[in-house]
Amino acid sequence: MKKLINKPEDVVKEELEGMVLAYPSMVKVSLEPKFVYRADAPVQGKVALISGGGSGHEPMHGGFVGKGMLDAACTGEVFTSPTPDQMLEAAKKVNGGAGILYIVKNYTGDVMNFEMAADLARSEGMKVQNILIDDDVAVKDSLWTAGRRGVGTTVIAEKITGAGAEKRYDLTKVADLCRRVNANGRSMGLALTSCTVPAAGKPTFELGDDEIEMGIGIHGEPGRTRMKMKSADELTEMLALSIIEDGDYSRTVHEWDEKKGEWVDVTLVNKAFKAGDQVIAFVNGMGGTPAIELQIIYRKLHEVCEKKGLKIARNLIGSYITSLEMQGASITLVRADQEMLELWDAPVKTPGLRWGI
Amino acid sequence: MKKLINKPEDVVKEELEGMVLAYPSMVKVSLEPKFVYRADAPVQGKVALISGGGSGHEPMHGGFVGKGMLDAACTGEVFTSPTPDQMLEAAKKVNGGAGILYIVKNYTGDVMNFEMAADLARSEGMKVQNILIDDDVAVKDSLWTAGRRGVGTTVIAEKITGAGAEKRYDLTKVADLCRRVNANGRSMGLALTSCTVPAAGKPTFELGDDEIEMGIGIHGEPGRTRMKMKSADELTEMLALSIIEDGDYSRTVHEWDEKKGEWVDVTLVNKAFKAGDQVIAFVNGMGGTPAIELQIIYRKLHEVCEKKGLKIARNLIGSYITSLEMQGASITLVRADQEMLELWDAPVKTPGLRWGI
């Protein structure tokens, strides 16, 4: 294993130390417990957006803390969900009195830890909602699995929801908005190489010289199938069609019912894409993918969308939700209405995403 | 070789096709000959900034075309200088009547091709200046080599010079500014892995599991020395000290003398850094480096600068000048005066670098 790190156990701590030196006008960090938060937190009267997850996906989530996006990001060890105490302390730090939205990627660990955190934060008098992101179409059924993973739509949701919160949407409205972005988002990814978790010291899996993993998540785990390498156009088409031709997706998730004061099971349905939809298209590199390849993928994605009658209204191209140094890419499409597009265009100033200011 | 490409010979063309679909409000592209140019070109009365070089360094240069930075970027094949006809056509397309500045990284091929292009453009009545970027301290002497390579300072120079041109500095002033940025910039890089040129199909060099190349350029070439892997802190210190402790550097370059109407040899001197200098610090990933590692490097760079009395006034952290999927990093420090800092802060809107708009 060759990495530009010191000790594996110090990777996350030292990253945070670097961030606060690099972006003092945007973020501050807490090291015990670990989280990144807005330099101007708490923003009074604004719903506080908190996300988090394992490290190794940078710039997500720490790089998305700042004006117009997240108020705080809890960083776990590499590929390991953070813990409820981090999430609670982050909530206390950024609580502006208008409630907390936890944006949670749907992984068993993340879900359980954020639910525990929400219970703890509520016991301290905060209003809290947890909204799941579960957009990975590589996971087919929700009954036979832990449900779809949260991947690329997370970035889009954090941007749009962040802009809504900045406009002083209340907690219900921000939570609804986040749920809506998720309900309209779908993703699919592939890997050309594995990655090496620093503490593990060797690649999570081995791939032959002409093999790829199709349908991967973002934790360096193997995908749904291993297949022979194909051209960028063929692979892009496979990813895009998996997303575009995915049918309605229904599953039951845990949400907090503020009126009843308890966790309830809610059944949510993502409606399939149809011709005429306008979308935000996101081509994401997995960390080790050269930028030039992402443009080649976007070129084909644009063609496939056009053929299927989807209009790309906005796009994002870059390595924003990564698996360390993995080579590969994912595609995310989010059907967007006018309000979502306006919030997408709103100014954002974070280490990882910036425009308008 | 596993890459998300179609045919190796189509990589650059398809990248450009992707870019124009992705960023229609920022750039247009020409495919015959190949270059990227500002969507609103020509900007009347503004000095036009043109750079270019081999592909494989994305986002540089095509990703830096747009308001506040470059007017055009000529893209060669991967790691191969573009040709004079591309540079000439780009100049014709973006010429706003105030002259052309070619920003040229100091590689034999780039220098010769841009000189031929300048001669051609002048023969068509344009005013043209060529300014070299030669900032790589890994190259020690200029008498026994082709001189220092142009690396990280290029990005800083394109940003600052672009802002100057946007303010309608005239050609002499823009050229002086570019020369001044270069005269204050120094860089040094290292590689953990090689990269694979698509048309070559296999890695340019092989490195052992515990070896790195120190003092690399940006073309996947081996560096000055091969050495044992060390910790991020040790390597960062080596890079930073090579830069900070580098003495005055003097060399003779070719510049066009507008009054004499001929190419003349000019001797330029870069003054060594000294305590009290304020700098723009740029930590650059080589393409396959996880973002988390760049923060760890920045953390140590900050410490070394502080110890040496350099004040980091601004920073840039990310993979901006890359060697395809190479893992590794480079550090660039540019001593900056007040005018340079203000121009650095000025708004920029390009696919690869954006703030303020």
Add this chain to the structure above:
Amino acid sequence: MPASVGDVVRWLSKMIDVIHENKEYLTELDSAIGDADHGINMDRGFQAIAKKLPELGNMTDIGAILKACGMTLITTVGGASGPLYGTAFLQAGTALVGKQELEPADLLIAGEAALKGIVMRGKANLGDKTMVDALTPAMAALKEALAAGANAAEALEKASAAAETGMKGTIPVQARKGRASYLGERSIGHQDPGATSSFLLVRTMAEIADEVGF
């Protein structure tokens, strides 16, 4: 002879060692069908318990000791196994609050509370290829052996054997919970890492019970 606070500390300290020794093994199992961190996660948690062990050894309430372990796991392990094992220790501790020594029957009370906590949190069914597949048969075997008059060591030995069988039973099964479920049929043929760590913990309990004559 009932188990004392000292015996509980011996249990914990052996668990710490066993998890540490199996850190790479558990991580390797997790590489195949997960994200290559289970051993790392568990070891981080148990090492955190190790740091608190002297302090825990000075407490007299066994329930409080286990609850403290649960909180430590919850705040240090992360991932799926953190809340699951954390809840297990918390619930076991809650079931034993106030006890200064343990009778064999207390093992069953605590063990069943722990398992219930895991199921409450993770909602896994038997056969989903999780730690539940090791712990459910282990608790059944424990119950049966105690009912048949076995002492703690003997009963835990049966529980350990049942956990091992349950653990091996995860191999031919397709995962339906946790990260391994994303692999679909590709998860078949691999042993579940969480079931493995559960077996290791139960086996450790049996070994120490035998050593201390519980």
Add this chain to the structure above:
Amino acid sequence: MPASVGDVVRWLSKMIDVIHENKEYLTELDSAIGDADHGINMDRGFQAIAKKLPELGNMTDIGAILKACGMTLITTVGGASGPLYGTAFLQAGTALVGKQELEPADLLIAGEAALKGIVMRGKANLGDKTMVDALTPAMAALKEALAAGANAAEALEKASAAAETGMKGTIPVQARKGRASYLGERSIGHQDPGATSSFLLVRTMAEIADEVGF
């Protein structure tokens, strides 16, 4: 017998083949001390000439043909070798403008103009480990052989042998120009790719001259 436009086209077309056959070899040499593209660059340029060959074959002015090749190389090869070989062909063509057939002496006129063009553009000295190290002795040998009364094929054979010696002479030398110079002492022990392509081109000229009885 003087060389005709047809012979020039045979030269070019054999050069196209030879460069294509040696594409990987030249790229490999460039991997060691450069950026792994010399063969790719040269092949791109000569393939572009190949496309124009039918058109060039219809021209009558050999100088114009060579100039057109030079422009093609300049606009397609890129890198260091593009301007260098491009200038070489441009200058050779300029030296032969108006000629419809070539005498052996014309080879020297063209060759020396080409070499001068390369040196003017690249400013390399003998021993800097570049194509100049192959071409300089080649032109000297050509001159000497022609002065001694050799025919074109014989003289080019000598030039080719001299180019080969010059090319091999780049191996023990430290590069001082071009990309290889960045490697410092590490460039020692490797044969220069540009000197190699230069040798290949000169050898091709000798072979064809022999075949056509020039």
